[in-house]
Amino acid sequence: MAILALALGLAGCGSKFRDYNGPEVTRVQVHKADRKMYLFHHDRVLRDFDIRLGFAPVGHKQFEGDGRTPEGRYYITHRNPNSRFHLSLGISYPNEQDIAFAEAHGKSPGGDIFIHGGPTEPVTRRDWTAGCVAVTNRQMEVIYAMVNPGTPIYLLP
Secondary structure, three states, rough: OOOHHHHHHHOOOOOOOOOOOOOOOOOOEEEEOOOEEEEEEOOEEEEEOOOEOOOOOOOOOOOOOOOOOEEEEEEEEEEOOOOOOEEEEEEEOOHHHHHHHHHHHHOOOOOOOOOOOOOOOOOOOOOOOOOOOOHHHHHHHHHHHHHHOOEEEEEEO
């Protein structure tokens, strides 16, 4: 009986899927210069997180491979429970303007921009993603539980 209780107790340890029953997250704000992300319920900050950005974080993402994190208003497109980076939330980059700008320069705008957890290998640089917003795996579990697809995200300089 003690072994069964121990097994059931350990079954919940380390689960990457958390429950959240608090106020709805009505918007996400990323402040790139401060390396901070805030989850809001209307005008109230529910949580804040330290973040990492693309390897060339200054300025708006323009082209595939430029290492920049987008700036502007987007929305969360979907949840990805099978992310290479623990868990992830899709961001609606590129929008029509991003695509038009890149095409006018004969380039691709890139895509696959996410909020995600960390990589499996150690990271030595402050900003290391290809343009995504990265947090720790534990923080990503909280964000994943709190933020729903359709939530606006504002990526600010």
